[in-house]
Amino acid sequence: xxxxxxxxxxxxxxxxxxxxxxxxxxxxxxxxxxxxxxxxxxxxxxxxxxxxxxxxxxxxxxxxxxxxxxxxxxxxxxxxxxxxxxxxxxxxxxxxxxxxxxxxxxxxxxxxxxxxxxxxxxxxxxxxxxxxxxxx
Amino acid sequence: xxxxxxxxxxxxxxxxxxxxxxxxxxxxxxxxxxxxxxxxxxxxxxxxxxxxxxxxxxxxxxxxxxxxxxxxxxxxxxxxxxxxxxxxxxxxxxxxxxxxxxxxxxxxxxxxxxxxxxxxxxxxxxxxxxxxxxxx
DNA sequence: ATCCTACGATGGACAGAGTCTAAGTCAAGA
DNA sequence: TCTTGACTTAGACTCTGTCCATCGTAGGAT
Numbered sequence: 001x002x003x004x005x006x007x008x009x010x011x012x013x014x015x016x017x018x019x020x021x022x023x024x025x026x027x028x029x030x031x032x033x034x035x036x037x038x039x040x041x042x043x044x045x046x047x048x049x050x051x052x053x054x055x056x057x058x059x060x061x062x063x064x065x066x067x068x069x070x071x072x073x074x075x076x077x078x079x080x081x082x083x084x085x086x087x088x089x090x091x092x093x094x095x096x097x098x099x100x101x102x103x104x105x106x107x108x109x110x111x112x113x114x115x116x117x118x119x120x121x122x123x124x125x126x127x128x129x130x131x132x133x134x135x136x
Numbered sequence: 137x138x139x140x141x142x143x144x145x146x147x148x149x150x151x152x153x154x155x156x157x158x159x160x161x162x163x164x165x166x167x168x169x170x171x172x173x174x175x176x177x178x179x180x181x182x183x184x185x186x187x188x189x190x191x192x193x194x195x196x197x198x199x200x201x202x203x204x205x206x207x208x209x210x211x212x213x214x215x216x217x218x219x220x221x222x223x224x225x226x227x228x229x230x231x232x233x234x235x236x237x238x239x240x241x242x243x244x245x246x247x248x249x250x251x252x253x254x255x256x257x258x259x260x261x262x263x264x265x266x267x268x269x270x271x272x
Numbered sequence: 273a274t275c276c277t278a279c280g281a282t283g284g285a286c287a288g289a290g291t292c293t294a295a296g297t298c299a300a301g302a
Numbered sequence: 303t304c305t306t307g308a309c310t311t312a313g314a315c316t317c318t319g320t321c322c323a324t325c326g327t328a329g330g331a332t
Contacts, residue, residue, distance in 0.1 A: 069210070071207060071209075071210035073207075074205070074207035074210075074213050077210050090247075090251075090252070090253065090255055090257065092255065093258075099253050099255070101247060101251045101252075101253075102251060103243070103246040103247045103248075103251065104246045104247075104248060105241075105246045107239070107243060107246070107262060108264075110239040110240045110241045110243070111226075111237060111239045111240075111264055112239075112240060115226075115237045115238060115239065116226070116237075116266075117226065117235050117237075117268075117269075118268065118269040119226055119228065119235075119264075119266045119267060119268050119269070119272075120266045120267045120272050121226065121264050121265070121266035122229075122265060122266045122267075123264070123265040123266065124262060124263070124264050124265070125262070125263045125265065126243060126260060126261070126262050126263075127260070127261040127262075127263075128244075128247055128255075128257050128259070128260050129257070129258060129259040129260070129261065130252075130255045130256045130257035130258045130259065131255060131256045131258075132253075132254065132255050133253075133254040133255070136254075136255075136256050
Protein backbone atom coordinates (compact mmCIF):
# COMPACT_ATOMS: atom_id res chain seq x y z
CA UNK A 1 0.00 0.00 0.00
CA UNK A 2 2.62 2.55 1.08
CA UNK A 3 4.63 0.78 -1.65
CA UNK A 4 2.02 1.88 -4.11
CA UNK A 5 2.16 5.51 -3.02
CA UNK A 6 5.97 5.51 -3.08
CA UNK A 7 5.99 3.89 -6.49
CA UNK A 8 3.62 6.49 -7.86
CA UNK A 9 5.55 9.34 -6.34
CA UNK A 10 8.64 7.95 -8.04
CA UNK A 11 6.72 8.29 -11.30
CA UNK A 12 6.11 11.98 -10.70
CA UNK A 13 2.73 11.65 -9.00
CA UNK A 14 2.00 14.57 -6.71
CA UNK A 15 0.95 13.03 -3.41
CA UNK A 16 -2.17 14.83 -2.21
CA UNK A 17 -4.37 13.83 0.70
CA UNK A 18 -7.20 13.10 -1.73
CA UNK A 19 -5.12 10.66 -3.77
CA UNK A 20 -3.87 9.03 -0.62
CA UNK A 21 -7.40 8.48 0.66
CA UNK A 22 -8.61 7.01 -2.65
CA UNK A 23 -5.66 4.62 -2.70
CA UNK A 24 -6.34 3.60 0.91
CA UNK A 25 -10.01 2.95 0.22
CA UNK A 26 -9.05 0.65 -2.65
CA UNK A 27 -6.61 -1.36 -0.57
CA UNK A 28 -7.40 -5.02 0.13
CA UNK A 29 -8.29 -8.34 -1.43
CA UNK A 30 -11.46 -8.95 -3.42
CA UNK A 31 -12.27 -5.26 -3.40
CA UNK A 32 -14.48 -4.24 -6.33
CA UNK A 33 -16.04 -0.89 -5.52
CA UNK A 34 -17.88 1.43 -7.87
CA UNK A 35 -16.67 5.00 -8.21
CA UNK A 36 -19.57 6.16 -6.08
CA UNK A 37 -18.75 3.65 -3.35
CA UNK A 38 -15.16 4.81 -3.39
CA UNK A 39 -16.38 8.37 -3.11
CA UNK A 40 -18.68 7.50 -0.19
CA UNK A 41 -15.88 5.83 1.74
CA UNK A 42 -13.38 8.53 0.91
CA UNK A 43 -15.84 11.13 2.18
CA UNK A 44 -15.80 9.49 5.61
CA UNK A 45 -12.12 10.28 5.92
CA UNK A 46 -11.97 13.50 3.95
CA UNK A 47 -15.42 15.11 3.95
CA UNK A 48 -14.79 17.65 1.22
CA UNK A 49 -13.38 15.37 -1.47
CA UNK A 50 -15.23 15.84 -4.74
CA UNK A 51 -16.68 13.31 -7.10
CA UNK A 52 -14.55 14.66 -9.96
CA UNK A 53 -11.37 14.04 -7.99
CA UNK A 54 -12.37 10.46 -7.27
CA UNK A 55 -13.08 9.87 -10.96
CA UNK A 56 -9.81 11.53 -11.96
CA UNK A 57 -7.76 9.55 -9.48
CA UNK A 58 -9.38 6.25 -10.42
CA UNK A 59 -8.72 7.03 -14.08
CA UNK A 60 -5.09 7.76 -13.35
CA UNK A 61 -4.62 4.60 -11.33
CA UNK A 62 -6.08 2.65 -14.25
CA UNK A 63 -3.77 4.35 -16.78
CA UNK A 64 -0.81 3.67 -14.56
CA UNK A 65 -1.77 0.00 -14.47
CA UNK A 66 -2.28 -0.06 -10.70
CA UNK A 67 -6.00 -0.73 -10.80
CA UNK A 68 -8.21 -2.65 -13.23
CA UNK A 69 -11.53 -1.35 -14.46
CA UNK A 70 -14.28 -4.00 -14.56
CA UNK A 71 -17.74 -3.53 -16.05
CA UNK A 72 -19.63 -6.69 -15.22
CA UNK A 73 -23.21 -5.60 -15.40
CA UNK A 74 -23.49 -2.67 -17.77
CA UNK A 75 -24.16 -0.48 -14.78
CA UNK A 76 -21.39 1.31 -12.89
CA UNK A 77 -17.79 0.28 -13.54
CA UNK A 78 -15.96 -1.32 -10.64
CA UNK A 79 -12.33 -0.85 -9.69
CA UNK A 80 -10.11 -3.79 -8.76
CA UNK A 81 -6.79 -3.07 -7.05
CA UNK A 82 -5.57 -6.61 -7.71
CA UNK A 83 -3.79 -5.53 -10.90
CA UNK A 84 -0.48 -7.31 -10.60
CA UNK A 85 -1.86 -10.84 -10.45
CA UNK A 86 -3.62 -11.99 -13.62
CA UNK A 87 -7.09 -13.23 -12.75
CA UNK A 88 -10.68 -13.43 -13.94
CA UNK A 89 -14.01 -12.69 -12.25
CA UNK A 90 -16.82 -14.76 -10.81
CA UNK A 91 -20.00 -12.70 -10.52
CA UNK A 92 -23.17 -13.56 -8.60
CA UNK A 93 -26.23 -12.99 -10.78
CA UNK A 94 -28.27 -12.50 -7.62
CA UNK A 95 -26.50 -9.87 -5.56
CA UNK A 96 -23.67 -8.76 -7.86
CA UNK A 97 -20.85 -9.89 -5.55
CA UNK A 98 -17.55 -10.37 -7.37
CA UNK A 99 -14.73 -12.80 -6.52
CA UNK A 100 -11.34 -12.92 -8.14
CA UNK A 101 -10.59 -16.37 -9.55
CA UNK A 102 -7.67 -18.01 -11.31
CA UNK A 103 -8.82 -20.48 -13.96
CA UNK A 104 -6.53 -23.13 -15.42
CA UNK A 105 -5.17 -22.84 -18.93
CA UNK A 106 -4.72 -19.86 -21.20
CA UNK A 107 -7.98 -18.74 -22.82
CA UNK A 108 -6.02 -16.88 -25.52
CA UNK A 109 -4.72 -20.22 -26.76
CA UNK A 110 -8.32 -21.38 -27.32
CA UNK A 111 -8.93 -18.95 -30.15
CA UNK A 112 -7.69 -20.59 -33.37
CA UNK A 113 -6.22 -18.46 -36.15
CA UNK A 114 -9.24 -18.96 -38.42
CA UNK A 115 -11.42 -17.42 -35.72
CA UNK A 116 -9.32 -14.28 -35.39
CA UNK A 117 -10.45 -12.64 -38.62
CA UNK A 118 -7.18 -10.77 -39.02
CA UNK A 119 -7.42 -9.18 -35.57
CA UNK A 120 -4.29 -8.76 -33.44
CA UNK A 121 -5.68 -10.27 -30.24
CA UNK A 122 -3.88 -9.10 -27.13
CA UNK A 123 -6.18 -9.63 -24.18
CA UNK A 124 -8.91 -11.93 -22.91
CA UNK A 125 -11.48 -11.15 -20.30
CA UNK A 126 -13.44 -14.02 -18.77
CA UNK A 127 -16.51 -13.58 -16.59
CA UNK A 128 -18.05 -16.59 -14.86
CA UNK A 129 -21.65 -16.05 -13.79
CA UNK A 130 -23.71 -17.97 -11.29
CA UNK A 131 -25.20 -17.80 -7.84
CA UNK A 132 -23.21 -17.31 -4.66
CA UNK A 133 -23.90 -19.52 -1.61
CA UNK A 134 -26.24 -16.97 0.00
CA UNK A 135 -28.28 -16.41 -3.16
CA UNK A 136 -28.51 -20.07 -4.25
CA UNK B 137 -37.18 -14.48 -38.59
CA UNK B 138 -40.90 -15.03 -39.14
CA UNK B 139 -40.17 -18.16 -37.08
CA UNK B 140 -39.15 -15.90 -34.27
CA UNK B 141 -42.33 -13.87 -34.42
CA UNK B 142 -44.46 -17.02 -34.59
CA UNK B 143 -42.57 -18.52 -31.69
CA UNK B 144 -43.12 -15.44 -29.60
CA UNK B 145 -46.80 -15.24 -30.49
CA UNK B 146 -47.08 -18.84 -29.34
CA UNK B 147 -45.74 -17.69 -26.01
CA UNK B 148 -48.47 -15.10 -25.63
CA UNK B 149 -46.66 -12.16 -27.16
CA UNK B 150 -48.99 -9.59 -28.64
CA UNK B 151 -47.71 -8.97 -32.15
CA UNK B 152 -47.59 -5.22 -32.69
CA UNK B 153 -46.03 -3.38 -35.60
CA UNK B 154 -43.43 -1.89 -33.23
CA UNK B 155 -42.28 -5.29 -32.02
CA UNK B 156 -42.22 -6.62 -35.55
CA UNK B 157 -40.00 -3.75 -36.69
CA UNK B 158 -37.56 -4.15 -33.78
CA UNK B 159 -37.27 -7.86 -34.52
CA UNK B 160 -36.67 -7.15 -38.21
CA UNK B 161 -33.97 -4.59 -37.47
CA UNK B 162 -32.15 -7.15 -35.33
CA UNK B 163 -32.21 -9.83 -37.99
CA UNK B 164 -28.92 -10.96 -39.53
CA UNK B 165 -25.44 -12.25 -38.78
CA UNK B 166 -22.85 -10.33 -36.81
CA UNK B 167 -25.41 -7.71 -35.85
CA UNK B 168 -24.50 -5.92 -32.63
CA UNK B 169 -26.50 -2.71 -32.48
CA UNK B 170 -26.96 -0.40 -29.52
CA UNK B 171 -30.49 0.42 -28.39
CA UNK B 172 -30.16 3.83 -29.98
CA UNK B 173 -29.05 2.35 -33.28
CA UNK B 174 -31.99 -0.04 -33.20
CA UNK B 175 -34.26 2.92 -32.53
CA UNK B 176 -32.75 4.91 -35.40
CA UNK B 177 -33.28 2.07 -37.88
CA UNK B 178 -36.74 1.27 -36.56
CA UNK B 179 -37.70 4.93 -36.99
CA UNK B 180 -36.97 4.65 -40.73
CA UNK B 181 -39.72 2.07 -41.05
CA UNK B 182 -42.08 3.30 -38.36
CA UNK B 183 -41.46 7.00 -37.75
CA UNK B 184 -43.42 7.30 -34.53
CA UNK B 185 -41.89 4.42 -32.59
CA UNK B 186 -40.67 5.62 -29.20
CA UNK B 187 -37.41 4.99 -27.42
CA UNK B 188 -39.22 3.42 -24.47
CA UNK B 189 -40.82 0.83 -26.73
CA UNK B 190 -37.47 -0.09 -28.24
CA UNK B 191 -35.98 -0.52 -24.76
CA UNK B 192 -39.00 -2.52 -23.59
CA UNK B 193 -38.94 -4.79 -26.62
CA UNK B 194 -35.19 -5.40 -26.42
CA UNK B 195 -35.57 -6.22 -22.73
CA UNK B 196 -38.34 -8.69 -23.49
CA UNK B 197 -36.35 -10.37 -26.25
CA UNK B 198 -33.46 -10.74 -23.82
CA UNK B 199 -35.68 -12.23 -21.09
CA UNK B 200 -37.16 -14.62 -23.60
CA UNK B 201 -33.66 -15.74 -24.54
CA UNK B 202 -34.00 -14.66 -28.17
CA UNK B 203 -31.36 -11.94 -28.00
CA UNK B 204 -28.15 -11.58 -25.98
CA UNK B 205 -27.18 -8.39 -24.23
CA UNK B 206 -23.49 -7.55 -24.57
CA UNK B 207 -21.78 -4.75 -22.67
CA UNK B 208 -18.27 -4.66 -24.04
CA UNK B 209 -16.97 -1.26 -23.10
CA UNK B 210 -19.00 0.23 -20.29
CA UNK B 211 -20.70 2.38 -22.86
CA UNK B 212 -24.03 1.49 -24.44
CA UNK B 213 -25.14 -2.15 -24.32
CA UNK B 214 -25.32 -3.97 -27.64
CA UNK B 215 -27.90 -6.53 -28.71
CA UNK B 216 -26.91 -9.74 -30.44
CA UNK B 217 -29.64 -11.80 -32.15
CA UNK B 218 -27.33 -14.80 -32.50
CA UNK B 219 -28.66 -16.32 -29.27
CA UNK B 220 -29.15 -19.94 -30.27
CA UNK B 221 -25.53 -20.63 -31.20
CA UNK B 222 -23.12 -20.45 -28.28
CA UNK B 223 -20.31 -18.06 -29.11
CA UNK B 224 -18.00 -15.45 -27.67
CA UNK B 225 -16.97 -11.97 -28.80
CA UNK B 226 -13.90 -10.45 -30.37
CA UNK B 227 -13.86 -6.67 -29.86
CA UNK B 228 -11.66 -4.11 -31.60
CA UNK B 229 -10.16 -1.73 -29.04
CA UNK B 230 -9.83 0.86 -31.79
CA UNK B 231 -13.24 1.21 -33.40
CA UNK B 232 -15.42 -1.02 -31.21
CA UNK B 233 -16.34 -3.47 -33.98
CA UNK B 234 -17.57 -6.83 -32.66
CA UNK B 235 -17.24 -10.26 -34.32
CA UNK B 236 -18.82 -13.44 -33.10
CA UNK B 237 -16.20 -16.18 -32.59
CA UNK B 238 -16.26 -19.82 -31.56
CA UNK B 239 -13.24 -20.72 -29.42
CA UNK B 240 -12.15 -24.31 -28.86
CA UNK B 241 -12.75 -26.02 -25.55
CA UNK B 242 -15.19 -25.29 -22.77
CA UNK B 243 -14.11 -22.35 -20.61
CA UNK B 244 -16.40 -23.54 -17.81
CA UNK B 245 -14.22 -26.64 -17.45
CA UNK B 246 -11.22 -24.43 -16.75
CA UNK B 247 -12.57 -23.27 -13.40
CA UNK B 248 -11.57 -25.84 -10.78
CA UNK B 249 -13.85 -26.55 -7.82
CA UNK B 250 -11.54 -24.84 -5.35
CA UNK B 251 -11.88 -21.65 -7.38
CA UNK B 252 -15.69 -21.66 -7.32
CA UNK B 253 -16.08 -20.57 -3.69
CA UNK B 254 -19.40 -22.37 -3.35
CA UNK B 255 -20.93 -20.58 -6.33
CA UNK B 256 -23.23 -22.46 -8.71
CA UNK B 257 -21.54 -21.39 -11.93
CA UNK B 258 -23.82 -21.59 -14.94
CA UNK B 259 -22.41 -19.33 -17.59
CA UNK B 260 -19.13 -18.02 -18.96
CA UNK B 261 -18.63 -14.91 -20.99
CA UNK B 262 -15.36 -14.49 -22.86
CA UNK B 263 -14.28 -11.28 -24.55
CA UNK B 264 -11.20 -11.22 -26.73
CA UNK B 265 -9.76 -7.74 -27.27
CA UNK B 266 -7.38 -6.54 -29.91
CA UNK B 267 -7.15 -4.49 -33.08
CA UNK B 268 -9.05 -5.24 -36.24
CA UNK B 269 -7.25 -5.23 -39.60
CA UNK B 270 -8.25 -1.62 -40.38
CA UNK B 271 -7.17 -0.30 -36.97
CA UNK B 272 -3.88 -2.22 -36.69
C1' DA C 273 11.62 28.68 6.41
C1' DT C 274 9.35 31.02 2.73
C1' DC C 275 8.00 31.77 -1.93
C1' DC C 276 6.35 30.25 -6.60
C1' DT C 277 4.00 27.97 -9.79
C1' DA C 278 2.33 24.28 -12.25
C1' DC C 279 -0.31 20.51 -11.09
C1' DG C 280 -4.29 19.06 -8.73
C1' DA C 281 -9.00 19.81 -6.40
C1' DT C 282 -13.51 21.75 -6.45
C1' DG C 283 -18.42 21.99 -7.59
C1' DG C 284 -21.65 22.79 -10.72
C1' DA C 285 -23.20 22.38 -15.38
C1' DC C 286 -23.62 19.11 -18.87
C1' DA C 287 -24.20 14.69 -21.57
C1' DG C 288 -25.38 9.87 -22.61
C1' DA C 289 -27.84 5.74 -21.44
C1' DG C 290 -31.58 3.91 -19.48
C1' DT C 291 -36.05 3.80 -16.46
C1' DC C 292 -40.58 5.24 -15.00
C1' DT C 293 -45.22 7.06 -15.28
C1' DA C 294 -49.77 8.58 -16.63
C1' DA C 295 -52.64 8.73 -20.33
C1' DG C 296 -53.98 7.17 -24.73
C1' DT C 297 -54.26 3.16 -28.31
C1' DC C 298 -55.10 -1.19 -30.33
C1' DA C 299 -54.54 -6.66 -30.99
C1' DA C 300 -57.07 -10.31 -30.60
C1' DG C 301 -60.43 -13.14 -28.14
C1' DA C 302 -65.63 -13.27 -27.08
C1' DT D 303 -68.22 -5.53 -33.58
C1' DC D 304 -67.13 -4.87 -28.83
C1' DT D 305 -64.23 -5.06 -24.89
C1' DT D 306 -60.35 -5.12 -22.32
C1' DG D 307 -55.99 -5.47 -20.70
C1' DA D 308 -51.61 -5.43 -22.78
C1' DC D 309 -48.85 -2.11 -25.41
C1' DT D 310 -47.19 2.46 -26.83
C1' DT D 311 -46.14 7.18 -26.20
C1' DA D 312 -43.75 11.51 -24.66
C1' DG D 313 -41.43 13.46 -21.51
C1' DA D 314 -39.66 13.80 -16.90
C1' DC D 315 -36.38 11.62 -14.15
C1' DT D 316 -32.18 8.91 -12.45
C1' DC D 317 -27.71 7.32 -12.67
C1' DT D 318 -23.03 7.33 -14.26
C1' DG D 319 -19.58 9.84 -15.96
C1' DT D 320 -17.19 14.15 -18.18
C1' DC D 321 -15.92 18.98 -18.64
C1' DC D 322 -14.67 23.51 -17.29
C1' DA D 323 -13.36 27.74 -14.85
C1' DT D 324 -11.60 28.86 -10.66
C1' DC D 325 -9.24 28.12 -6.45
C1' DG D 326 -5.74 25.72 -3.54
C1' DT D 327 -1.45 23.50 -2.47
C1' DA D 328 2.78 20.06 -2.92
C1' DG D 329 7.11 20.31 -3.29
C1' DG D 330 11.16 22.26 -5.77
C1' DA D 331 13.78 26.69 -5.82
C1' DT D 332 15.78 30.37 -3.17
